[in-house]
Amino acid sequence: MGVVLRAMNRDDVSTVAALEGALFDDAWSEALFFDELSRPESRRWIVADADGHVVGYAGVWLTLDMLGGVPVAHLLDVAVREDQQRRGLGRALVGAAIAAAAEAGRPCLTLEVRAGNAPALSLYASCGFEVLGVRKGYYGDTGEDCVVMATAQPVRTDVILAIETSCDETAAAVVRGGREVLSSVIASQVDFHARFGGVVPEIASRKHTEAIVAVVAEALDEAGVGFGDLDALAVTHGPGLIGALVVGLAYAKGLSLATGLPLVGVNHLESHIFAALLADPEAGPPLVALVVSGGHTSLIHMPEWGVYRTMGATLDDATGEAFDKVAKVLGLGYPGGPVLSRLATDGDPAAIAFPRAMMDSGTYDFSLSGLKTAVINHIRAEREAGREVDVPDLAASFQAAIVDVQVAKSVRAVAETGARYFVIGGGVAANPALREALTAAMTTEGVRVAIPPPILCTDNAAMVGAAAHFRFLRGEVLGLDAEAVADLRIDSPGSEQARS
Numbered sequence: 001m002g003v004v005l006r007a008m009n010r011d012d013v014s015t016v017a018a019l020e021g022a023l024f025d026d027a028w029s030e031a032l033f034f035d036e037l038s039r040p041e042s043r044r045w046i047v048a049d050a051d052g053h054v055v056g057y058a059g060v061w062l063t064l065d066m067l068g069g070v071p072v073a074h075l076l077d078v079a080v081r082e083d084q085q086r087r088g089l090g091r092a093l094v095g096a097a098i099a100a101a102a103e104a105g106r107p108c109l110t111l112e113v114r115a116g117n118a119p120a121l122s123l124y125a126s127c128g129f130e131v132l133g134v135r136k137g138y139y140g141d142t143g144e145d146c147v148v149m150a151t152a153q154p155v156r157t158d159v160i161l162a163i164e165t166s167c168d169e170t171a172a173a174v175v176r177g178g179r180e181v182l183s184s185v186i187a188s189q190v191d192f193h194a195r196f197g198g199v200v201p202e203i204a205s206r207k208h209t210e211a212i213v214a215v216v217a218e219a220l221d222e223a224g225v226g227f228g229d230l231d232a233l234a235v236t237h238g239p240g241l242i243g244a245l246v247v248g249l250a251y252a253k254g255l256s257l258a259t260g261l262p263l264v265g266v267n268h269l270e271s272h273i274f275a276a277l278l279a280d281p282e283a284g285p286p287l288v289a290l291v292v293s294g295g296h297t298s299l300i301h302m303p304e305w306g307v308y309r310t311m312g313a314t315l316d317d318a319t320g321e322a323f324d325k326v327a328k329v330l331g332l333g334y335p336g337g338p339v340l341s342r343l344a345t346d347g348d349p350a351a352i353a354f355p356r357a358m359m360d361s362g363t364y365d366f367s368l369s370g371l372k373t374a375v376i377n378h379i380r381a382e383r384e385a386g387r388e389v390d391v392p393d394l395a396a397s398f399q400a401a402i403v404d405v406q407v408a409k410s411v412r413a414v415a416e417t418g419a420r421y422f423v424i425g426g427g428v429a430a431n432p433a434l435r436e437a438l439t440a441a442m443t444t445e446g447v448r449v450a451i452p453p454p455i456l457c458t459d460n461a462a463m464v465g466a467a468a469h470f471r472f473l474r475g476e477v478l479g480l481d482a483e484a485v486a487d488l489r490i491d492s493p494g495s496e497q498a499r500s
């Protein structure tokens with residue numbers, strides 16, 4: 001027996017009304033169906049026709065409502081004759097209803113279903129509907145709850161090639177829809193800088209120039225896409241080392257010119273925040289972010305997508321820089337963070353009382369140079385007294401001084417802003433003691449925490465692609481005359497004054 005889905009006409013009404021009457025207590029009457037068919041501008045009715053016999057039907061109302069900015073249609077009714085059920089006809093009718101709604105410019109279809117109707121709930125879920133909410137005691141006859149469902153919002157699945165060269169990592173990634181990382185390639189130059197005990201800007205620029213073509217090619221290759229599959233290009237245009245930023249930006253502008261693809265500029269701090277959002281798809285504003293890296297220490301409030309306000313930042317050294325400098329004095333090599341945090345696990349965080357600078361300053365700013373000096377003075381004093389420096393104790397005590405201040409300020413920042421989420425980004429976010437202390441403190445505050453896995457904490461281009469997605473959706477693109485900005489601010493216009 002062949003079944004076709006076709007538009008319902010007036011000749012079908014008596015059969016449809018009879019089916020309806022057999023299936024439902026609160027059945028629609030013939031008059032109601034005739035009335036429906038007299039409104040072709042706002043209704044779509046479909047029947048399942050099995051060799052001339054109508055065995056199922058569905059109706060859609062093309063409403064003027066919007067949901068999340070998307071026009072909505074409402075599924076009025078769907079039913080299948082009892083002896084024809086469990087053959088996929090319900091699914092087919094729901095699919096046809098979704099298609100009819102989409103054709104009429106309504107990409108979203110909503111429906112209402114009795115909470116006790118388990119087969120219908122599972123049918124709709126399998127057709128891509130999600131629960132929007134529940135109306136308690138909605139049905140007068142039984143007092144049953146009504147479940148409101150909607151097809152998932154159509155997501156823009158833009159594919160973006162992102163490039164990052166703000167410091168000492170040459171990175172490229174392909175990201176779909178701001179969430180799905182199709183590839184992420186990172187060429188670290190850390191070995192070239194290690195022998196100098198820190199990043200040498202001139203070397204960084206030169207190494208980026210050498211690596212960028214191959215890194216981008218590998219990212220495209222790994223993702224299995226060509227330039228023709230891309231919707232946009234993205235690049236970090238600041239803040240960072242100017243000579244390093246220029247390499248990525250110039251290359252991205254060249255690609256944009258050659259391919260005609262729009263180029264989206266991303267702020268490096270913003271991208272570190274998006275690394276956390278990549279790790280936890282539920283995370284989003286209102287949030288407070290702590291970005292701690294070799295170049296930055298900032299507390300940033302993001303009340304909604306695309307809006308940033310710097311609450312406070314370091315007045316001198318960055319957190320990673322403090323780790324690197326202390327490690328250098330101890331002769332532990334570069335970068336210092338990973339080594340010191342490993343050593344700290346064997347030390348006593350209370351062994352040496354290092355200062356907690358600006359802990360009670362009442363602001364969200366940080367100062368780390370005093371701590372660094374105190375640590376260096378301690379090392380000198382021990383050496384002059386002929387004593388061995390207890391490196392694990394020193395590492396643990398130094399780390400605890402940093403963690404205490406950052407936890408205290410972060411907790412105050414989420415309380416003041418009423419943030420729902422707290423996120424951490426930047427190379428120092430890979431520090432286990434900091435991750436644990438912040439997670440524990442925020443959990444006590446009832447605030448959810450999103451921390452990227454270590455590979456997304458340090459510089460990468462996947463986070464740039466994630467941040468670029470939102471800017472691309474808002475139509476924010478760079479011109480070919482755009483310049484790299486070493487001290488590019490993240491703050492949205494008008495929010496600078498609010499900085500404490």
Ligand code: KG4
Nearest residue numbers: 293294295320335337338427428431458459
């Ligand atoms: O974000 P990132 O890769 O580069 C910048 O944008 O600066 O961060 C690198 C910094 C270095 O200073 C490094 O010592 C620090 O992150 N870092 C750590 C840890 N892992 C990396 N600091 C403390 N503990 C760690 N486990």
Ligand code: ZN
Nearest residue numbers: 293426427459
């Ligand atoms: Zn960084």
